[in-house]
Amino acid sequence: MMIYYRKMKPTIMRNIRREPVGIRRESNNEAFISLVRTAFPIIAGTAVFSMTNLIDMKMVMSGLMNSGFFSLTEAEKLYGQLSGKYVTLTTFPVSLSSAMATAAVPNIAACVTSGNKKEVKRKINTALKLAMVIAIPAAVGIGVLGDQILLMLFPSYPDGGILLKVGAVSTAFLSLCQIVTGVLQGIGRINIPVIGALIGAGVKIILNKVLIGIPSINVAGAVISTDACYLVAAIFNLVMLMRYTKIKINFRDILIKPTISAFVMGIGCIGFYKLFMLIFGNAISTLLSIIVGMVIYLIVMLVLHGVTEKDFMSIPKGASMVRVLKKVRLMR
Structure with a gap:
């Protein structure tokens, strides 16, 4: 990015000099404050989910050990299935929707700035559609072929298929959450995804506390809570998107x-x-x-x-x- 800026700096400075004299230019301090105000909510929304994952890992081990039904070795084995298999295999499809969300922000922001409501509606529905056209089949594929995929990738230790079957749907929920987050950022509602992420994180922590200690559920409780976390956050963000844009989503x-x-x-x-x-x-x-x-x-x-x-x-x-x-x- 810095290399690109250095290359384009002469052009940028020429455009600045051509601006009408009546337009007030921001000082460096004002520009910095505006940048922080914009960037902080975006970073915070992402950090909340990362923080939730860290809390999740801590709660899994303590929850399994406190249940009294698992030894340290058994708890570590179950934790390994969660962190080394479930998280790894469900993350890849989400990276595609994350890239789409990043690409959607400037396009939608440009349409909002120009006041072209029809084009804003079209771009929002297109962004949501492209993300879900990829995420939904990925979730189903991981769910129905979870055992087979683990046996292919980990032939000597294929355990953990139940986590993929239960948690595959989180791929679709998180993808929807991320693309709606990108759209909300594009229309200038950068604080909404942070609220949605915090609500989802709260739901996840509560469900972790309740489910992980149940011996018959154990580590799958963390997966169920992840499903609920992303579903709640996605629904909240989607409702807020429809509320602020008045756009009819083509479900x-x-x-x-x-x-x-x-x-x-x-x-x-x-x-x-x-x-x-x-x-x-x-x-x-x-x-x-x-x-x-x-x-x-x-x-x-x-x-x-x-x-x-x-x-x-x-x-x-x-x-x-x-x-x-x-x-x-x-x-x-």
Whole structure:
């Protein structure tokens, strides 16, 4: 960023000199204060979730030990399943929605500044749709193939599949929360996500305290509380977004169609996995099932008109994908 600034500094300074004389320029102190006021809520919203994860890790060990049903070795083993497997495997899909959220901020902010309400509505719905079109099938895939994925990645220690089955949905909830956070930041409501994150963190801590100590639930309690945390934060942010923008969210395209398509995909993944296992081992069968599942998901989404040519054109290499889909007659 600094290299880019040094390169563009002459152009920036020329533009500043061309500003009308009547416009008051901010002093360095005023600019710094404005920057802090803008950046702090954004950083705080992210830090709250990170802090919650740290509290979560502390509460898991103490909760398991205090229950009296687990030894230190058993508690550490369960903790390892949570931190080393569940967190790792559910984080990757979320990184994609996080990137989308970051990209959405300047685009939406530009439309808000120009006063183009129609374009603001379109960009908000497009950002939400693209994030959930990726996050929902990822959550379903992790949920239905959790045991198989762990056996493929950790053949000597495949335990922990139940955590993926229970917690896969958090991938979708967190992705929704992050993209709505990006949109709220784009329209200037940077404090709202912080409040949502704090509410979600409070729910998580309470559920951790209640669930982890139950022997039959144990470490899965932390996963359930994570699901609830992100769901509550996402709903709060979404309600606030609709309240402040007065925009009608297209839930049919954003949530319903991807969920139906992902459900069909999940059934297909299980069926094809069993079929492939008649010929191959677990690793190859799992990979092939994931690939087939992606194809099934895409086909169902096209049949339901869940994704359109316009959607493809808004992503990198979208034009090439449209040409291929038209060639195989999956798109008109």
